Amino acid sequence: xxxLTSERKATIEFCDQPLTGEGGIDFEIIEGxxxxxxxxxxxxxxxxESSGFxxxxxxxxxxxxxxxxxxxxxxxxxxKITKQSLARVLKQLIDSGYIRQVAGxxxxxxxxLYPTQSGRDLALxxxxxxxxxxxRAFEGMSVEDRKAVTRFLAGMQNARQE
Amino acid sequence: xxxLTSERKATIEFCDQPLTGEGGIDFEIIEGxxxxxxxxxxxxxxxxESSGFxxxxxxxxxxxxxxxxxxxxxxxxxxKITKQSLARVLKQLIDSGYIRQVAGxxxxxxxxLYPTQSGRDLALxxxxxxxxxxxRAFEGMSVEDRKAVTRFLAGMQNARQE
DNA sequence: AAAATATGTCAGCGTTGTTGACATATTTTT
DNA sequence: AAAAATATGTCAACAACGCTGACATATTTT
Numbered sequence: 001x002x003x004l005t006s007e008r009k010a011t012i013e014f015c016d017q018p019l020t021g022e023g024g025i026d027f028e029i030i031e032g033x034x035x036x037x038x039x040x041x042x043x044x045x046x047x048x049e050s051s052g053f054x055x056x057x058x059x060x061x062x063x064x065x066x067x068x069x070x071x072x073x074x075x076x077x078x079x080k081i082t083k084q085s086l087a088r089v090l091k092q093l094i095d096s097g098y099i100r101q102v103a104g105x106x107x108x109x110x111x112x113l114y115p116t117q118s119g120r121d122l123a124l125x126x127x128x129x130x131x132x133x134x135x136r137a138f139e140g141m142s143v144e145d146r147k148a149v150t151r152f153l154a155g156m157q158n159a160r161q162e
Numbered sequence: 163x164x165x166l167t168s169e170r171k172a173t174i175e176f177c178d179q180p181l182t183g184e185g186g187i188d189f190e191i192i193e194g195x196x197x198x199x200x201x202x203x204x205x206x207x208x209x210x211e212s213s214g215f216x217x218x219x220x221x222x223x224x225x226x227x228x229x230x231x232x233x234x235x236x237x238x239x240x241x242k243i244t245k246q247s248l249a250r251v252l253k254q255l256i257d258s259g260y261i262r263q264v265a266g267x268x269x270x271x272x273x274x275l276y277p278t279q280s281g282r283d284l285a286l287x288x289x290x291x292x293x294x295x296x297x298r299a300f301e302g303m304s305v306e307d308r309k310a311v312t313r314f315l316a317g318m319q320n321a322r323q324e
Numbered sequence: 325a326a327a328a329t330a331t332g333t334c335a336g337c338g339t340t341g342t343t344g345a346c347a348t349a350t351t352t353t354t
Numbered sequence: 355a356a357a358a359a360t361a362t363g364t365c366a367a368c369a370a371c372g373c374t375g376a377c378a379t380a381t382t383t384t
Contacts, residue, residue, distance in 0.1 A: 014262045014276035019227040019285060025293045027228065032315030034221075037199045038242075039320045054370055059196075065181040066189065072331060080200075085372055087332065100176045109330040109381045114176035123181060131187045137317030145310035148303060152311045153194030155299030158201045216339055234362065247341055249363065271350045271361040 043129035051096075051122075056089040058126055064099055064113045065123040071110045098122055205291035213258075213284075218251040220288055223277065226261055227285040231274045233266065260284055 021027055044058050051057075063078055064070065072090075076083055090113075093099040098119035104110030115123065138146055183189055206220050213219075225240055226232065234252075238245055252275075255261045260281035266272030277285065300308055 014230070014264075014278050015227070015282045016230045016276060018229055019277075019282065023286060023289075025286075025289050026296055027289075028312055029296050029315065030224075030289060030292055031228075032312065032319070033199065033202060036315045036318035037195065040195060040318055042320075056371060062192075065177070066193075067180055068176070068178045073329095081371085082373065083331075084333080084374085088371075091332095102176075104330090107330080107382070111331065114178060115181075116176050120177045120181065124185060124187075127185075127187045127189075127192060130192055133318055134188055134191050137314050139317070141310060141313070145307070145313075148307035148310045149314045150190060150194065151303070151307075152299050153191065153198045155301070156198035156202055156295055157194070158204075218340060235360095243340085244342065245362075246343085246364080250340080253363095266361090269351070269361080273362065 040130060040133060043133060044126040047126055047129070053092070054089075056085070057093055060086070060089055060093060061098060061115065061119055061123050061126070065115045065120055068114045069102075069112045071104065071112055073110075075113065093119070202292060202295060205295060206288040209288055209291070215254070216251075218247070219255055222248070222251055222255055223260060223281055223285050223288070226275045227277045227282055230276045231264075233272045233274055235272075237275065255281070 019027075041055060045055065048054060048058055059079055060075065063075060067074070070078075072083070072086070075090075076086055079086065090099065094101060097116055100114050100116055101111040102114060104112055138149075141149075181189075203217060207217065210216060210220055221241055222237065225237060229236070232240075234245070234248070237252075238248055241248065252261065256263060259278055262276050262278055263273040264276060266274055300311075303311075
């Protein structure tokens with residue numbers, strides 16, 4: 001604890017000691033996660049900029065490619081955003097020809113989402129720099145180490161609703 | 163590749179096969195990182211909501227606590243945002259009594275930032291649920307496994323400018 | 325026929341990032 | 355001492371992407 005000036009009257013207190021892992025807090029992981037994720041998404045961000053798209057578009061293109069035919073409701077559940085938020089970016093992706101909608105064959109209220117070839121190409125282009133970054137981070141690591149990372153990422157997630 | 167209808171004329175093409183790791187892309191890591199980070203920041207988000215603060219405030223409080231006395235320029239460099247963005251949240255944190263500014267002892271143009279006791283308490287309260295989540299993810303993992311995670315997070319980051 | 329469901333849309337708002345321009349205090353350079 | 359550079363603050367406008375609330379339409383279920 002310190003004091004703003006050498007005078008006694010005000011006693012304006014502030015902490016001048018760095019907050020370290022004394023309380024059993026793993027700041028290396030906390031900060032590492034922040035910096036790593038920020039840099040991780042900066043790669044596709046740079047690509048998206050030229051198309052006039054953003055991160056929200058990236059996520060939609062990604063998951064539609066990962067599971068072609070998923071419905072709007074499925075996508076909302078995965079992304080955990082509102083339909084109004086999704087509508088904005090989805091409309092742009094459809095208008096730009098990256099994604100198509102098909103009425104559900106059984107339930108015609110549904111809109112099943114599929115990537116076009118452009119949409120697939122875009123998803124791959126966005127994943128590529130991320131893959132290179134992952135490979136660089138994995139460089140020199142054993143198979144067990146890599147498994148540990150995968151397990152860690154899974155363990156950091158909330159329980160999947162089933 | 164599929165077709166929207168059985169008709170031939172239009173040939174509206176779309177991909178109906180899921181994009182898997184065929185191109186050597188590790189989607190498990192890519193998606194795991196996305197879901198893990200999203201859930202990771204949701205914990206402090208819930209706490210911040212009651213104070214009327216957001217994620218941007220969290221980051222500022224965190225780094226000021228980690229390195230008391232850092233200057234505004236230092237903070238901008240760490241967060242990689244513009245001073246106008248920082249000003250908004252920093253002002254609120256100062257007005258709310260979580261952070262104090264002190265003119266630099268050598269260079270009086272500088273504003274050195276310090277947490278107050280409230281600011282320290284807030285930083286700890288925000289870190290706590292994140293720590294618990296990390297511990298849960300680390301559960302049952304060896305020391306080498308944990309080191310691998312730390313190394314992975316470091317390797318995912320851009321080279322530090324020095 | 326009525327209710328529920330899946331989706332779309334309009335309107336407005338909040339947070340947090342951006343750029344550009346300019347002001348002030350202080351330090352460094354000439 | 356004057357001029358230039360630096361550290362910070364501030365005003366204004368804008369963009370991306372979350373949110374809520376309300377309402378419309380088509381389709382399916384009850």
